[in-house]
Amino acid sequence: MLPETNNSTVSTRLSMKQLPAIRLSHVLLIVSFIALPVRGDVTAPSWNINGFGTLGIAHSDEDQADFTTGLLADEGAGYSDEWSLKVDSKVGVQLTANFSSKFKAVLQVVSEQRHDGSFDPLIEWANVSYDITPELTVRIGRTVQPSFMTSEYRKVGYANPTVRPPAEVYNLVPVTNSDGIDVSYQSRFNEVTNTLHLLFGKKTTDLPDGFEMESDDSFTLANTLEWRDTTLFAGYSQTDLTVDVLTPFFDGFRAFGPEGEYIADRFDLDDTTVRIVSVGGRYDPGTWFILGEWANNRSRSFVGEHRGWYVTGGVRIASLTPYLTFADQRAKGDLSHPGLPFPQAQPLNETLNLLLSQNTSDQSRIAVGARWDFAPSVALKVQYDRIDLRRGTRGVLSNTQPGFEGDEPVSVFSTTVDFVF
DSSP states (O other), X not given: OOOSSSSOOOOGGGOOOOOXXXXXXXXXXXXXXXXXXXXXXXXXXXXXXXXXXXXXXXXXXXXXXXXXXXXXXXXXXXXXXXXXXXXXXXXXXXXXXXXXXXXXXXXXXXXXXXXXXXXXOEXXXXXXXXXXXXXXXXXXXXXXXXXXXXXXXXXXXXXXXXXXXXXXXXXXXXXXXXXXXXXXXXXXXXXXXXXXXXXXXEEEEEOGGGOEEEEEEEEEEEEEEEETTEEEEEEEEEEEEEEGGGHHHHHHHHTTOHHHHHHHHHHOOSSEEEEEEEEEXXXXXXXXXXXXXXXXXXXSSTTXXXXXXXXXXXXXXXTEEEEEEEEEEEEESOSOOOOOSSGGGHHHHHHHHHHHHHTOOOEEEEEEEEEEEEETTEEEEEEEEEEEEOTTOXXXXXXXXXXXXXXXXXXXXXXXXXXXO
């Protein structure tokens, strides 16, 4: 369901705070402001409500780390629970108010596992949009972060051919929305449709223990070209990222003078520019499909640089769609640093190296699965993943424990029921 585009229909062919948190009062204020110049065109709104959900269970044979669907999840399959219902399960509801043929408002609320382990619902989208021309649309509020080819529906399991979007690419940008302004321009040339997205915004994301991750001066330029059965995508994103939980730690390095300041400036995430480049493509003539993406995330920080890609192909045999995925993520940079040559700094050095190793993802993955569309708007999926970790890193795993070594393959089994309404 619910890609936030001019065409809000999910294609079943691809069985396939600073700005504060958006509140209803903010949305209504924006609606009133935008409605002024188009008052003559605004009528009593028509309302539409849609939704999506996933009920899933996942098992991992790695008992010293968790397999989760995102970097901001609290628990997953493996260490926390051998069999976990939290990994993939979610539900979302979207309310659309159409004030006229050109003017509408969208509110989408999603309940899924958060950093504190709860499933408290959060506002995923809350924006108003106005079609300045049939081709040019402006949205103000909380909109999707269009970093990847399937960003519009990455949370909608039913719209994805596999159990979940490949973490090797999609974990590179764990934040899925932005508060600001989004401009899209859609042009058509015979059978070719080209959609250009330009996004300016910022986002504050809650972290454990009351800390926050702030993305400021965010800018995204994304382009999608569709021709018959072919889709091509390219995107560039840039943001200034700050994670305040690390400030006291790096201030400890700065207390040692210039040498410590150099290390802190090299690895801290304090108004640090992060750049993401991504390209993707899909070919889907109906009876079979193939899609893939490549992305690069780079910053001068302890996160360093990561490159990820995946390719997924499948065949549709009546209501059954078996599929196969190959994916890889590589980290560029060292897993350790000598730190400061002072005995008093040894605890800082040890923590820095732990930070470097825990935030480096290096792995390859093969997944095989099948999708069964056994009822209208409902699909059952079963998937097996074999994850081969490299250089002793955690790969896409999280919540690693002292006994984690990362030298053995990890097997993950997942099954989900996805639905839209």
